[in-house]
Amino acid sequence: MTAIPALSPVRRRPLRWIQPFAVLVIAAVTIGIPLWLVAVTSVKPQAEAVKPNLALPHHVQAGANYQQTFDEGKIVQGFFNSLLVVAPSVVLVLLLGAAAAWVFARRKGRLVNAMYALSISGLLLPPAVITIVMELRQLGLAGTRPGMIGVYAGMYLSTSIFFMTGFIRALPEELEEAARMDGAGPTRIFWRIILPLLRPVIATATIMVMLFAWSDIFYSFFVLGGGAKATLPLNLYQVANAQLYLNNWHLIFAYVVMMSLPMILVFVLAQRRIVSGITSGAVK
């Protein structure tokens, strides 16, 4: 046994420099070049940026470009518009999903199984975006934030119920039983025991919903449209299509930088939890 681990470094030694070298080259070409293009174009004047290239800017006007995206692209408004639909959607998906998952994981019976199968059908089935518009109009929710929140919550509930039910099934029931014998009711048990235990999978679900909803444009197009409630991606689309032919690359990329920063910041701050959250949910 002791001899075997000693063997492997010997076998790997001639190739040792290849792996870091390959990683550096691949990262530079596939990630470095696109990000460099964004960064460098976002500080160029329009005349230089109209044909995007990797060259350094002759004239740096970062301040002017970013100022203009703030004014014309309505970054601050878009940020709050995004936040006001994504955050409630996430909370709704997590809370309602957890409560339902608790029932689906613990109770047995044909009806419960059927309900579970129905509620995770959204993992596969595509949302019927056209008739969503019709329904929201009839409910008086077309073009409103509650309508958008409902649509996002409906789309991602399946994911959260699926992950959380699997997670709760693997939890031992003793804690719940003990609390129950101490006289705690179901609501109290849910808040004090189930929700705290769900922390890892809540992290997973939050990240998944954030990743999709924060950058969604397709569904928000149909539900919110442009106008005063437009989210960040919708604003980016409007900035990009402000002229008939795409020629304001300097503004587009300044906008891309501003818009991506919140997500990247969240990732840097919570990297370890995000990574373990994503992977623990996927491969059981």
Added chain:
Amino acid sequence: MADTATLGVSDATSAKEPDRPGRDGRRGRSRRRADQPWWFALPALAVFGLFFLLPNLLNFVYPFTDWSAFHSQIGFVGLSNFSTILNDGSMARDIRITLEYAVLVAVFQNGFGLGLALLLERDTRFNRFFRAVFFLPVLISALAVGYIFRALLAQDGALNSVLSSLAGHQVDTPWLGSTTWTLVVVTLIHGWKWMGLAMLIYLAGLKSMPGDVLEAARIDGAGSWRTFWSIRFPLLAPAVTFNVTTALIGSMNTFDIVQATTAGGPGSETEVFNIYMFRVFGQGLYAQASAMSLVLFLIVVVLAVPVIVGLRRRENNQ
């Protein structure tokens, strides 16, 4: 099947239950109906039913009407919307293109993801840093990713100017203007955007590999190539299932990257379902867009279900 097994056990114990008082601490077997009240599931079912299931049910009604922006009354018109999209060739074309798109994305996303996972498998500080670097595209919105590659791949864009200076003469390949190859280019971009997520999931799969099995293979003299294909790859089955399924489903619902790079062109050769719906809805032909939405629904049901069942079965057979 595990469910029926536990169900049998609890039935057996509850049959003996009468001798014991209900709350004597027999763990988990003395379940009363009120322990997890069913109404806890109600809000989720209500939201899901109202905003997901009901629209999908309505999607079986509106395609058979003349719902449009041009008149306020809605009347039934039978199959005319379907005959329109069938006769103008858009249905067959969008089915073909969406399926090609989904398969190519599944291949690229998983190929890139698995490659990166194997490359960055060892848990060093260097590798951890670069895992984060390759995860960056996942964090950038898909629309932004589309614009980045549009700027890179435009005929007078960054890639051609780099290639021109390398080649010493003018290169002006229309990367996004070929009726044959642009679909491949767009799916490569889609694979690029999501490869970081696939990489993380493959890394988790590689990490959960039982060490003694690998040790045994090494003692038996299996090389790293052989070990990978005969042992590690089959053991990655759950990760492959998850990644292939999410790639297929995600790309059936793709919109942003295609809209930002080609908007369905050239000559509608990258027009996936959602691009069509967006365009036709914008023209005010709501029922016709809804008809295409129903086609997408049926295609997903017909194709995705067997794929998932098949992958699950293969996973169980390992």
